[in-house]
Amino acid sequence: MMLTAVRIGGIAALTLLLSACVSTVLEVDGKATQPIPTAVTAEMSRKSMSPSAPILVRIFKQESELEIWKRDRSGRFALLKTYPMCRWSGKLGPKKQNGDRQAPEGFYHVSAGMLNPNSQYYLSFNLGYPNKLEAALGYTGEALMVHGACSSSGCFALTDEGVAEIYAVAREALKGGQGSFQVQAFPFRMTPQNMAKNRNDPNFTFWSDLKQGYDIFEVTRRQPKVSYCEGRYVFDKEFGGGEPRDVLAPCPPALNTPDALVAARTQSDRVAMEELLTAGTVLSAHAYADGGMHPSFRRLLERSGQSALAKRTSLSSVPVSRPDAAIADPHSPDE
Template identity: 45%
Template sequence: MRWRWHLTKQALLLAAMVVVAGSAAMQSHARADEVAAEKPLPSAIEAALIMKEIVPEAPVYIRVFKEESELEVWKARPNGRYALVKTFPVCNWGGTLGPKRVMGDSMSPEGFYRVTPEGLKPDSKYHLAFNIGYPNALDRALGRTGNYIMVHGDCRSVGCFAMSDKYIEEIYAFVRDALNAGEPSIPIHVFPFRMTAENMKRHAGNEARDTWKPLREAFDDFARTREPPKIGMCGKRYVVNALTPVGNDPYADCPAVIGKRIAPLSPRSSKRLVKADPRLEAQGPKLKSAEASFGWTSPISGAMFAWGTGGNTPSTRPGKPSQNESDAALGALQPIVKR
C-alpha cells in the first residue's frame, strides 16, 4: 500500500507541475499580448505623419475591401480631410461577397460599423483584436445574427478579418491612440470590393447587389470629399450623408424629404442657407450637383440641393471638383506609408 501511495503522490505532483507550467505559459502569452497592445506606432509611420502635419492621435477612418483583401487606415489632416496612411493586406476573411446573415454561416459582414473602447481586446487569443460592432442596429432589425466579429491577428479567420501579427499591432495602435485621445468610436466600413463602375458592372448579377446601394453611395461620396460618410438609419435601411437629420433607429420612419449633405460650410454660410430654406435645420451642408425628382438652387455659389422622398435616395451625379477640392486639399490618394 505504501508504494502505491508513493506512486499516487508522484502522479499528483507531476499533474500539479503540468498545471503550473501550463498556467505559466498562458500568463506569459497574456503578458506578451499586453505588451503588444501597448506598442507605439513604428517610428517610420510617426515620422511620415509628422511630415504631413498629422498628429498620431488624429481621428481614424478604416475601410475594408473583401474581394481585394485589403484594409485601409485613413487619418484626419488639419483641414478636416482624411489622408490614406497605409493599406494592409488581409490574410483571411470568411465566406463570399455579400452581408453576413446568420450565426454560423462563416460569412464576414458588409456594412457600416464602429469600434468603441470596449471593443479593444488586448488579451485576444489571436494576438490582438478589436470588435467591429456587428451586428449593428440595422443588422438586428433585419434579423441578422452572429457576434464577436473582429479584426485580429494570427492570420486565421472564420467570419472575422484576420491580419498578420505584425500588421494587427500597427492597426491596433492606430485605433487605440485615437480612442485614447477622446474619439468615442472609430468608423470601420466594410465593402464587398472597390465600388467603381467597372466592378459594379462585373458583379451586376450577384444576388447581394441590392444590399450594396448605400455602400456604393458612401464609396462615391468619400472619393469626392475625403470625409468619412455620415451614416443614419430609418425605415430599416441606411441613409448616407443625409441633409435632413436622420438618427440611428432603423425602426423609425424616414423623413418626408431627405437631402444630400456632402461637405460642411462655414457657420455664416449655414445661417444663410437656413434662412433661405428652414428645412436645412442649420446643418450647414454643401451639396454636389444632383438629379432628383425636384431640386432647389441655393443662393450660395449656385449649389443644387437635391431632395428625395423618405423612401428614395436621390440619384447623384458628381460635378467638377472646385479648386479647393484638389488632391492636395482632399488628402493623399496614395498611401503615406508603403506596406
C-alpha cells in the same frame, strides 16, 4: 453543488470564447501598449497628421486590403497606410446568421471598449456586428473581429505584425479624444467596373446603398453620417425630429439636400456602369468557395505551404484556415 455549477459555467464560457474570434488569454503582456512604429509616425509627420488625430478604416474583401485613413491638418481624411489581409472567410455579401462564416459588410463604429488586448489572435478589435440595422433585419452573430494571425471564421485576419500597427494607431486616436472610429467594410472597391461585374448578384441593391456612403467619402474625404430607415443605410440625411426610431419604417422627409459633387460622382459612375454593360465588355464576377487572401500571402502559401507562411508572418502556432480555398479563391463562377 455550487462548485460543480461554477465549473460547468466556466466550461460553458470557455466554449463560447473558443467559438469565435475572441480572447482566451487571461494575462496582459506589453503587446497592447507598444508604441506606434517609428516608420508609421514618420509617415504621419510627412502627411501633416498627429498620432492623436481621428482615424477611419476601410476594408475591401475582394482586394483583401484594409486601409487606415487619418485626419490631417486640413481637417480632411488622408490615406495613412494600406495593409494586405492574410485571410477572410465566406463569400462576397453581408453576414446574416451565426455560423455562416461570412465576414460582415456595412458601417460600424469602434470605441475604446471594443479593443481586445487579450485576443487569442494576438490583438484585435470588435466591429460591433450586428449593428442597429443588422439587428433589426434579424441578422445574428457575435465577436466579429479584425485580428492577427491568418485564420478566419467570419473575421478579418491581418497577421500579427499588421494588427499590431493598426491597434496602436487606433489606440492613440481613441486616447486623443475620438469617441469611436468608423469602419467601412465593402465587398470590393466600388468602381463602375466592379459594380457592372456584379450587376446580377442578389446583393446588388444592398451594395448600391453602401456605395452611397463610399461615394461621400471618396468625394469629400470626410466621414459620412450613418442613419437607417426602410431597412437600409441612409447617409448624410438630417431628419425633422431627429434620427428615425424604427429602422424598418419609411424614411421621414429629409431637411437637407444631397451634396452636389457627391451626386455628380454617383451619377457619372452609374452612366459608366451602364456604358460598360451596353458595350458587353464586362468580365464575369468572381466566385468564392470560402473567402480570400491577399496575393502576397497566396504566393507564399503556393510556393512553400503553411510553414513558410507562418514563418513569414510570425504565425507558428496558428495554421492558415482552409488553405485550399485560400489558394483557389477568387475563381470563375464557371469553375
